[in-house]
Amino acid sequence: MSGERLMFVGGEWTEARDGARMPVFEPATGTTLTSVPAGGAADVDRAVTAARHCFDENRWSGEVPPRRRAAVLNRMAEGIRARAGELARLEVRDSGKPLSNALAEVEEAAFIFEYYAGWVTKLAGEVTPVGPEAINMIVHEPVGVCGLIVPWNFPLLMAAQKVAPALAAGCTAVLKPAEDTPLSALELAAVAAAAGLPAGALNVVTGTGPGAGAPLVEHPGIDKISFTGSREVGAMVAAGAGAALKRVTLELGGKSPNVLFADASFDEAVAGTCRGVFDNQGEVCSAGTRVLIQRDVFDAALAAITERASAIRLGDGLDPLTTMGPLVSARQRDRVNRYIEIGEREGARVVYAGTPPIGDRLAGGYFVPPVVFHAPSQRLRIAQEEIFGPVMTVLPFDDAEEAIRLANDTAFGLGAAVWTNDVRQGLRVAKAVRAGVVWLNDTQAAPTEGIWGGFKASGIGRELGRQGLEAYLEPKQIYINLT
Numbered sequence: 334m335s336g337e338r339l340m341f342v343g344g345e346w347t348e349a350r351d352g353a354r355m356p357v358f359e360p361a362t363g364t365t366l367t368s369v370p371a372g373g374a375a376d377v378d379r380a381v382t383a384a385r386h387c388f389d390e391n392r393w394s395g396e397v398p399p400r401r402r403a404a405v406l407n408r409m410a411e412g413i414r415a416r417a418g419e420l421a422r423l424e425v426r427d428s429g430k431p432l433s434n435a436l437a438e439v440e441e442a443a444f445i446f447e448y449y450a451g452w453v454t455k456l457a458g459e460v461t462p463v464g465p466e467a468i469n470m471i472v473h474e475p476v477g478v479c480g481l482i483v484p485w486n487f488p489l490l491m492a493a494q495k496v497a498p499a500l501a502a503g504c505t506a507v508l509k510p511a512e513d514t515p516l517s518a519l520e521l522a523a524v525a526a527a528a529g530l531p532a533g534a535l536n537v538v539t540g541t542g543p544g545a546g547a548p549l550v551e552h553p554g555i556d557k558i559s560f561t562g563s564r565e566v567g568a569m570v571a572a573g574a575g576a577a578l579k580r581v582t583l584e585l586g587g588k589s590p591n592v593l594f595a596d597a598s599f600d601e602a603v604a605g606t607c608r609g610v611f612d613n614q615g616e617v618c619s620a621g622t623r624v625l626i627q628r629d630v631f632d633a634a635l636a637a638i639t640e641r642a643s644a645i646r647l648g649d650g651l652d653p654l655t656t657m658g659p660l661v662s663a664r665q666r667d668r669v670n671r672y673i674e675i676g677e678r679e680g681a682r683v684v685y686a687g688t689p690p691i692g693d694r695l696a697g698g699y700f701v702p703p704v705v706f707h708a709p710s711q712r713l714r715i716a717q718e719e720i721f722g723p724v725m726t727v728l729p730f731d732d733a734e735e736a737i738r739l740a741n742d743t744a745f746g747l748g749a750a751v752w753t754n755d756v757r758q759g760l761r762v763a764k765a766v767r768a769g770v771v772w773l774n775d776t777q778a779a780p781t782e783g784i785w786g787g788f789k790a791s792g793i794g795r796e797l798g799r800q801g802l803e804a805y806l807e808p809k810q811i812y813i814n815l816t
Contacts, residue, residue, distance in 0.1 A: 338369045338515075340539045341522035342376065343383030344532025350375040355541070357515065360429030360659040361649040363697030369515050372540035374548040377507065380536035381554040384478045384505040387533030394475050394503025397531070399454045406450035406501060408528035413443040413493075416524070420517060424489060425650035427516045429658040429699065430613055432650055441781065442493035448781050449501035452802050456502075468813040473806040475503035476580055477556030480549040482570070483518070484562045485511035485661050486616040486721075492518050494785075494796055495559050496525075496535060502805035507536045507555070509546050513662050515539040542566065550574055557581065557805065561618075564719070564745075564790050571793070582794035582804050584618070584786055586719040587747030590740035591621030591776065592730075592762060594753040595629040601774070602752035603637040607725075609750055609776035611645060611703055614660055615669075615723035618791075619748035621776055623716055624727045625739050631729045635707065638727070639685045642703045647690040649698075659699040660722060666699040669722030673704055676715040681706040681726070711742055719745070733758055737765045746788030750776040769795070 337354065339346040348354075349370035359366040370376070387393055393402070413420065421435035428435075458472040479499045483491040492508060499506045510518035515537075522537045538545050550558055550573040557580035560570045567585040574581040591609050593602050609621035626634045648655035660666045677683065687702025689695075703723040708716050716726045730736045740749055740762075749768040753759045763771040769787040772778060779785055779797070786795035794804055 338367055338519055338539075340370045340372060340376070341519060341526075341535075341537040342380045343536065344526065349373060349540070350379070355512065355539075357427065357513070358662065359426050360661055361426075361695060361698045363663065363699065366426060367516070369519070369539040372538040372545040376538050376540070377545055377548040377552060380507040380538045381478060381549070381552050383533035383536055384507055385554045387531055388475070388478055388505040392531045393500070393505055393534045399456070402501070402503070403450040403453040405528050405530055406446045406453065406497065409524055409530070410443040410446040410450070412524035412528055413439060413446065416520070417443070420489060420520060422651065423520065424517050425658070427514045428485060428488060428661055430650050431655050431658050432653070434613060435650070438487060438490040442489050445493040445781050446497045449497040449802060452799070453501050456806070463812075466814070466816045468815065470811040470813070472809050472811060473803075474809055476805050476807050477504060478554055479504045479506045479557045479559060479805065480552070480555045481506050481508045482546055482549065482558070482560045482562065483508070483510055485514040486613060486618070488514040489517035489521065491561055492521055494801070495561075496521065498796075498802045499559075499805045500530070500534065502802055504557070504805050505534045507538060507549060509538055509540070509549050512539070512541045547573070551577075553577065555579060559796075559804070560584070567792065582796065583792040584796060585747075585790060585792040586745060587618045587620070587787060587791050588623055588717060588719055588743045588745045589619050589621045589748040589750070589768065590623045590625055590743075590766070591750045592736045592740060592752065593624065593626045593630070593634060594736075594751075594755070594758065595627040596754050597752035597774070598754060599630065599634070599637070603634055603641065605750065605752065605776045607638060607641045610725045611642070611657060611723050612777065614657055614701075616661060616665075616721055617777065618719075619770065619777060621748065621750050622720065622725055623711075623743070624725055625730050625736055626727060627736075628729045628731055635684060635705075635727060638705060638725070642685050642687065642705055642725075645687060645703050647687065647700050647702060649695060657703065657723065660701055661699065663699055665721065666701055669701045669720055669724065672715055672718070672720045672722070672724060676706050676708075676713065676724070676726070679713045679715070681708045681713055681715060684727070711739055717743060733762055737762055740766045744790045747791035748772070748777075748787075
């Protein structure tokens with residue numbers, strides 16, 4: 334890929350104030366793909382100032398009627414679709430994922446802008462009865478300038494999940510993409526500009542977490558922070574935002590249980606179980622990496638899981654035969670490999686371990702083949718800590734009560750999957766599991782029309798759906814005395 338990239342501030346493409354740049358690597362080969370500005374506090378300040386001016390001068394929420402704002406968001410959807418192939422290939426080269434995954438994510442990103450465009454003209458308030466001598470109105474206003482910090486596992490999709498509702502609500506934004514995968518966020522800025530979004534309404538500052546992310550959280554001109562990432566960094570974001578009493582949404586990690594009952598449709602449940610762990614290289618916050626299998630079918634299910642894992646083909650995401658790409662970075666590869674070593678050291682049995690792809694071109698890639706552990710206890714670190722890679726930990730259970738106890742035995746509470754043909758049993762377990770999203774006879778579905786977010790250490794607040802839009806709105810009461 335030729336050409337260095339610039340970041341987008343106040344409607345202009347620009348270098349970092351100090352001229353610093355940072356490389357972007359291609360995960361499949363480990364080679365440098367391009368470079369982007371390494372933004373710092375001065376660049377964040379420029380971007381927040383641009384967003385602040387756009388908001389305070391009503392150049393987006395005030396002067397632009399709802400129908401016109403909806404039209405801009407719809408044009409952004411059209412712009413994404415018009416470049417779908419290009420954006421998907423860029424996502425593959427930047428993040429490593431298979432092209433089929435990237436194409437589906439680009440399409441969903443376009444739909445997210447369409448979905449929230451539909452809400453713009455339907456943000457109605459209400460009048461509450463207070464008697465004949467007054468009128469009491471409740472209206473909803475944009476929260477203001479938003480700092481949006483997105484992760485590297487679904488770069489464009491996660492950006493759309495934050496940018497679209499923020500803009501639909503009438504907010505302006507500074508988007509900070511992950512340092513490993515900044516490229517599609519910059520293209521989103523280009524799409525926004527072409528769609529007619531006013532200068533300053535969306536700014537994209539590239540840089541590291543400490544260099545650009547922390548100054549964004551701490552900036553006094555930011556009214557709200559929306560962050561998706563690890564539990565550890567989320568705690569720091571919450572502390573920084575909380576010190577200034579900023580609004581905050583946190584979508585953090587998970588260690589999701591996947592509960593397979595003996596009466597489940599066996600092939601469907603096994604296929605879903607493997608998809609829930611190995612899709613997107615296991616780099617999914619809701620991945621069902623704690624696989625709980627009822628003892629009656631434990632051996633058969635473990636054999637079937639091993640067979641499916643062995644059929645996974647690692648390779649370059651642009652190769653149509655590839656079903657699993659590399660991890661996003663050398664740092665993440667090393668982290669996952671350390672957890673595999675920890676699992677073996679703590680006494681978990683390796684049931685299956687795949688092999689890396691063959692070929693000189695991919696020798697430097699960040700590949701970790703799928704691994705399946707049979708754990709003797711849920712107290713092992715691989716059964717409690719988020720690994721964020723293609724590592725499955727399998728444990729047996731006897732009955733629904735034990736399954737519920739094991740499922741809830743975690744600090745996290747993002748997702749859970751339950752496989753059973755007994756509807757009553759499935760609903761009982763779904764209600765008992767402490768998770769923000771529970772799938773029954775499915776896994777990892779995340780419709781934009783629904784909600785997304787977790788219990789416990791998996792975050793604060795919800796994204797997607799109407800709740801995702803309300804996260805960028807402030808309710809205001811207007812009381813009118815008629816006497």
